[in-house]
Amino acid sequence: MPRSEKIVILTGAGISAESGLGTFRGAGGLWENRRVQDVATPEGFARDPQMVNDFYNMRRHRHLEVQPNAAHQALARLQADHPGEVVLITQNVDRLHERGGSTEVLHMHGVIDALLCNHCGHRWPKPFAEAWRLEDPCPACDGGPTRPDVVWFGEMPYHLDEIEGHLLSCTLFAAIGTSGQVYPAAGFVRAAMMAGAHTVEINLEASAVASDFAEHIAGPATQTVPEWVDGLLAE
Ligand code: APR
CATH class of the missing domain: 3.40.50.1220 (TPP-binding domain)
Incomplete structure (x- = not known):
């Protein structure tokens, strides 16, 4: 070179x-059976945090196997x-x-093995082997909600x-x-x-x-x- x-x-x-790992837009893509607006937007998270929590924990778990x-x-x-x-x-x-x-x-x-606090912006590692729990508070401000440290549609x-x-x-x-x-x-x-x-x-x-x-x-x-x-x- x-x-x-x-x-x-x-x-x-x-x-x-x-x-x-499935691609997003090919056959068998990750978004199949899920609407992008529901699992990959701030609005989807605000509407149904539990669905987003389940979706990301499922994805995080799959990373243990690849x-x-x-x-x-x-x-x-x-x-x-x-x-x-x-x-x-x-x-x-x-x-x-x-x-x-x-x-x-x-x-x-962003990365799927880290979390982000919606309240104070703190980011911290969350290993794939540990489940992300909605009720766990942010370690920096004790607030929340916490979310995956990934960039969703509509975000910078x-x-x-x-x-x-x-x-x-x-x-x-x-x-x-x-x-x-x-x-x-x-x-x-x-x-x-x-x-x-x-x-x-x-x-x-x-x-x-x-x-x-x-x-x-x-x-x-x-x-x-x-x-x-x-x-x-x-x-
Ligand atoms: N080798 C090379 N290319 C491949 C292979 C392979 N084995 N398998 C699939 N591809 C190609 C597909 O042809 C397609 O063009 O990879 C591309 C994957 O495209 P997408 O699924 O759209 O993934 P990506 O471009 O990374 O998506 C961009 O969109 O959903 C959001 O935030 C998400 O980061 C993601 C962004």
Whole structure:
């Protein structure tokens, strides 16, 4: 990889699909049988906290059974070989990048193994093995209600200023396993392109913003991502 390279990588649910976590918009997706408005909006939580609590505890429990796959591990290898040159941004809340060996990850949609206090904004870890209980108070203010530390529809993603800075200074931008239907992440490719970066989409099928990318690599992430990383490391 040339020394001048700064790579920004955006991942979505597709990178974790072969680990056994359903994607949001594919067949068998997580939102099936649940309305997004009910389980992934502040209004849905206010309306029926118990339903949201059950849904997230079910999702949290499933994370005990899944393992990172070859795509997560390949990205960790790329980061380890080029410290400080590879910015990894994920929309996923699953922690599989860290479990696959990445140490620096920008979780723009939060994480599912942490809670957030609606009252004071305090955030704290909640391991998958422990159930999130609605009646448990916030450890900082003793108030609540507490909720998963994930970004719901209608809320502002985390780290946007830092991400914008990285997009405007990168030489290569890759989006892996994301459908390009949810903004602002779907617009990152255009920012990178306008900054002069080469752009590559790595996905099972063309995303909603596929035409914004200069290069396309089609196929399952566990095959395509390790091959792509090997190619970069050989440059
Ligand atoms: N390898 C590569 N890509 C895959 C694979 C695979 N094995 N399996 C599925 N994909 C692709 C699908 O073709 C699809 O384009 O991954 C993409 C997954 O898209 P979504 O389910 O829409 O997930 P994502 O883009 O991450 O969703 C964005 O939407 O629901 C919200 O907050 C949630 O972070 C999420 C955001």
